[in-house]
Amino acid sequence: MLVTFSSPRFKDEDVHSVGDDIENRGGKALPGVSVSNVANFGGISSERSKWKRKSIVTLALTILTSSQAILIVWSKRAGKYEYSVTTANFSVEALKCALSLAALLRIWRREGVTEDNRLSTTLDEVSVYPIPAALYLVKNLLQYYIFAYVDAPGYQILKNLNIISTGVLYRIILKKKLSEIQWAGFILLCAGCTTAQLNSSSDQVLQTPFQGWVMAIAMALLSGFAGVYTEAIIKKRPSRNINVQNFWLYIFGMGFNAIAILVQDFDAVMNNGIAVSMVMKYADNIVKVYSTSVAMLLTAVVSVFLFGFHLSLAFFLGSTIVSVSVYLHSIGKVQR
Amino acid sequence: MLVTFSSPRFKDEDVHSVGDDIENRGGKALPGVSVSNVANFGGISSERSKWKRKSIVTLALTILTSSQAILIVWSKRAGKYEYSVTTANFSVEALKCALSLAALLRIWRREGVTEDNRLSTTLDEVSVYPIPAALYLVKNLLQYYIFAYVDAPGYQILKNLNIISTGVLYRIILKKKLSEIQWAGFILLCAGCTTAQLNSSSDQVLQTPFQGWVMAIAMALLSGFAGVYTEAIIKKRPSRNINVQNFWLYIFGMGFNAIAILVQDFDAVMNNGIAVSMVMKYADNIVKVYSTSVAMLLTAVVSVFLFGFHLSLAFFLGSTIVSVSVYLHSIGKVQR
Numbered sequence: 001m002l003v004t005f006s007s008p009r010f011k012d013e014d015v016h017s018v019g020d021d022i023e024n025r026g027g028k029a030l031p032g033v034s035v036s037n038v039a040n041f042g043g044i045s046s047e048r049s050k051w052k053r054k055s056i057v058t059l060a061l062t063i064l065t066s067s068q069a070i071l072i073v074w075s076k077r078a079g080k081y082e083y084s085v086t087t088a089n090f091s092v093e094a095l096k097c098a099l100s101l102a103a104l105l106r107i108w109r110r111e112g113v114t115e116d117n118r119l120s121t122t123l124d125e126v127s128v129y130p131i132p133a134a135l136y137l138v139k140n141l142l143q144y145y146i147f148a149y150v151d152a153p154g155y156q157i158l159k160n161l162n163i164i165s166t167g168v169l170y171r172i173i174l175k176k177k178l179s180e181i182q183w184a185g186f187i188l189l190c191a192g193c194t195t196a197q198l199n200s201s202s203d204q205v206l207q208t209p210f211q212g213w214v215m216a217i218a219m220a221l222l223s224g225f226a227g228v229y230t231e232a233i234i235k236k237r238p239s240r241n242i243n244v245q246n247f248w249l250y251i252f253g254m255g256f257n258a259i260a261i262l263v264q265d266f267d268a269v270m271n272n273g274i275a276v277s278m279v280m281k282y283a284d285n286i287v288k289v290y291s292t293s294v295a296m297l298l299t300a301v302v303s304v305f306l307f308g309f310h311l312s313l314a315f316f317l318g319s320t321i322v323s324v325s326v327y328l329h330s331i332g333k334v335q336r
Numbered sequence: 337m338l339v340t341f342s343s344p345r346f347k348d349e350d351v352h353s354v355g356d357d358i359e360n361r362g363g364k365a366l367p368g369v370s371v372s373n374v375a376n377f378g379g380i381s382s383e384r385s386k387w388k389r390k391s392i393v394t395l396a397l398t399i400l401t402s403s404q405a406i407l408i409v410w411s412k413r414a415g416k417y418e419y420s421v422t423t424a425n426f427s428v429e430a431l432k433c434a435l436s437l438a439a440l441l442r443i444w445r446r447e448g449v450t451e452d453n454r455l456s457t458t459l460d461e462v463s464v465y466p467i468p469a470a471l472y473l474v475k476n477l478l479q480y481y482i483f484a485y486v487d488a489p490g491y492q493i494l495k496n497l498n499i500i501s502t503g504v505l506y507r508i509i510l511k512k513k514l515s516e517i518q519w520a521g522f523i524l525l526c527a528g529c530t531t532a533q534l535n536s537s538s539d540q541v542l543q544t545p546f547q548g549w550v551m552a553i554a555m556a557l558l559s560g561f562a563g564v565y566t567e568a569i570i571k572k573r574p575s576r577n578i579n580v581q582n583f584w585l586y587i588f589g590m591g592f593n594a595i596a597i598l599v600q601d602f603d604a605v606m607n608n609g610i611a612v613s614m615v616m617k618y619a620d621n622i623v624k625v626y627s628t629s630v631a632m633l634l635t636a637v638v639s640v641f642l643f644g645f646h647l648s649l650a651f652f653l654g655s656t657i658v659s660v661s662v663y664l665h666s667i668g669k670v671q672r
Contacts, residue, residue, distance in 0.1 A: 157649075180667060181517065184660050188524065191656045194649075200536040202649050313493075313530075313538050314650070320527045321657060324520050328664075331516060 058287050065295035070302055097250040100243045107241065117241035121248065128233050130252040135226035137256050139219050146219065149212030154205040157197055158216040163190040163289055165217075165224035170285050173228050178286070181332030186286075188325040193293050196300075196318025227285045290329065293322055394623050401631035406638055433586040436579045443577065453577035457584065464569050466588040471562035473592050475555050482555065485548030490541040493533055494552040499526040499625055501553075501560035506621050509564050514622070517668030522622075524661035529629050532636075532654025563621045626665065629658055 107117055150158060167186045170176060178186065208216070234245055297319050303309045443453050486494060503522045506512060514522065544552070570581055633655050639645040 181664070184664055184667075188657065188660055191653050191660075195531050195653050195657075198534060198650055198653075206647075206649055206652075311542075313542055314534055316542075317527050317531050317534075321524065321531075324524055324527075328517070328520055331520075 054287065058291055061288070061291040062295045062298065065292055066298040066302065070299055070306065074306070094254070097247060097254065100247040100250065103243045104241070104247070107243070116239050117244060119244055119247065121244075125237070126248060128229075129248045130256070132226040132230045132233070132249065133253045133256040135222050135229070136253075139222040139226070142215055142219050142222070146212060146215045149209050149215065151204065153199070153201055154208060155216075157194055157202060157205045158208070158212075159220075160190050160194045160197075161216055161220035162223050163193065163293070165220040166227055166285050166289050169221070169224045169228045173225075174232060174284075176284070179332040181328050182286075185325040185328035185332060188321050188328070189290065189293055192318045192321030192325055193296065194318070195321060196297060196315045198314035198318075199312070224285075227288065231285050286329075290326060294326065297322060390623065394627055397624070397627040398631050398634065401628055402634040402638065406635055406642065410642070430590070433583060433590065436583040436586065439579045440577070440583070443579070452575050453580060455580055455583065457580075461573070462584060464565075465584045466592070468562040468566045468569070468585065469589045469592040471558050471565070472589075475558040475562070478551055478555050478558070482548060482551045485545050485551065487540065489535070489537055490544060491552075493530055493538060493541045494544070494548075495556075496526050496530045496533075497552055497556035498559050499529065499629070501556040502563055502621050502625050505557070505560045505564045509561075510568060510620075512620070515668040517664050518622075521661040521664035521668060524657050524664065525626065525629055528654045528657030528661055529632065530654070531657060532633060532651045534650035534654075535648070560621075563624065567621050622665075626662060630662065633658060 104117065104119065111117065146155060163186065167178065167183070171178060230249070233249075234242070237245075297315075300309065300311065300315060304311060440453065440455065447453065482491060499522065503514065503519070507514060566585070569585075570578070573581075633651075636645065636647065636651060640647060
């Protein structure tokens with residue numbers, strides 16, 4: 001008998017944080033990366049170059065998310081982390097914050113301090129930055145209670161509701177339209193990701209009590225709202241330097257995390273911190289959802305070679321469905 | 337713990353013939369039904385009424401296929417059939433043949449014998465009728481050998497390759513085009529049906545040896561070819577009465593079955609006999625594939641109420657995917 005690869009083996013309990021990381025880190029690009037790209041794309045503004053930029057950002061995000069997930073699994077292979085996860089997460093966030101500042105320093109030296117790249121901010125601008133971090137905080141508090149109703153593998157499956165909530169909130173809050181074909185693709189993305197995670201115990205999720213469903217939907221809405229709200233913040237000031245925007249979002253994320261750590265041992269907050277990146281500036285939440293989903297599949301395929309995981313039939317089916325979904329998303333746009 | 341409903345429980349071994357029946361009987365409508373419909377639709381020929389006719393035929397086929405499958409499961413509920421399956425199948429086919437003749441008698445009395453509804457035929461016309469039956473015979477002979485490489489639940493999953501082979505041969509032989517979106521829908525239909533059938537032992541199908549795959553693909557091509565060829569035969573003479581066409585196809589199917597029964601106890605031949613019906617005349621193989629897939633899902637849902645089956649998460653996911661696929665098929669047509 002083969003040991004089959006499927007989500008719980010990969011995502012829950014002993015690799016639980018990977019799922020969180022894929023989902024939430026996905027949105028953040030390293031500020032170091034963004035500097036050069038912003039410079040490259042600065043002067044171009046045609047529709048074609050916009051598309052090109054979006055594709056590069058998407059590809060970069062997919063690869064970054066996959067490699068991050070793989071590194072995390074790798075570092076945990078011995079069975080346990082040999083470092084403090086809380087400290088590691090805090091260090092990574094602090095590093096990103098520092099990189100944002102370093103990138104800004106380079107830009108200031110080259111272009112001087114302008115209205116768009118100055119670090120100082122108005123109350124009007126800065127007042128919205130704590131909101132995504134606050135939403136994630138509430139979501140993570142809920143996470144402690146949902147486990148009274150759902151087990152870990154079931155929670156991984158329910159998390160796919162995020163895909164649907166992101167699509168719905170994207171439509172309502174950002175008022176961006178998806179075509180019918182793109183909606184079809186989005187439903188398939190959710191079904192495909194869930195299919196790829198199926199294993200013999202997945203059926204238990206159907207016995208989730210009503211309270212569990214309510215909490216899962218509330219968490220999906222909170223996480224979707226945080227993502228969409230971040231996109232709204234970033235895109236509201238398109239000329240504002242992304243490193244400044246990242247800096248402020250990281251600062252508030254770190255602040256909320258620090259509070260949470262003081263109150264209790266609260267690993268997940270920083271991990272689930274604010275999703276902010278090139279993707280929000282040059283692409284959108286939909287691209288983020290697709291990138292992280294494809295990254296999940298890529299991670300699994302790479303894990304086959306690196307760690308000897310075995311892929312299940314459900315995984316192949318799920319991958320096929322997600323692929324068709326990606327195709328429909330692109331074809332849907334052309335025909336809009 | 338729930339006893340979950342999933343294909344092998346429903347389709348293999350003790351209800352094995354249901355799968356075959358859904359797949360193959362699906363194509364045949366009762367001649368009695370076709371008479372009145374043909375009369376109803378006789379004079380109308382606009383694009384809109386064609387679409388309406390196709391929809392009614394599709395709906396009728398879906399309901400007939402589901403109810404047939406449900407009746408078969410029902411009759412087997414005690415654990416075993418209390419009648420000879422071979423005899424029952426033969427009787428059903430003979431009955432259909434007789435109904436074709438009875439329908440013809442009514443038409444002859446009303447309209448007189450014409451060029452289109454006379455039973456006698458030319459060698460040129462009749463020579464193609466044995467081909468689908470012969471193809472099914474070869475396919476069913478192969479079925480005996482494939483079980484050396486694949487178990488029954490695995491075979492049920494591999495049978496979904498029929499969907500893809502039907503699409504490919506439909507394109508090649510009938511030279512009818514499917515749009516990109518319809519192709520996407522077709523791949524999803526195959527993935528969705530397979531997903532709906534997933535259970536804990538499904539992964540074993542991935543260890544099918546090379547010979548097993550070759551045979552499964554050959555069987556899918558034979559069965560797809562038989563379906564598409566039947567459509568070509570029926571549509572080649574659009575004015576020819578469908579009861580005459582049914583009659584000749586049934587005659588040759590019965591002939592091949594009789595031969596097979598003489599050679600060995602060969603249950604499946606008639607069961608897998610010729611697929612011919614209203615669908616082939618007024619719709620096509622693609623509609624047949626969709627009808628039988630939806631019928632499979634409907635049958636499972638009805639079985640929940642009738643027999644207390646439980647539906648698996650995989651079944652819900654598969655149903656969602658198949659539904660999106662049906663939607664894409666219809667939307668794909670409009671935009672062609």
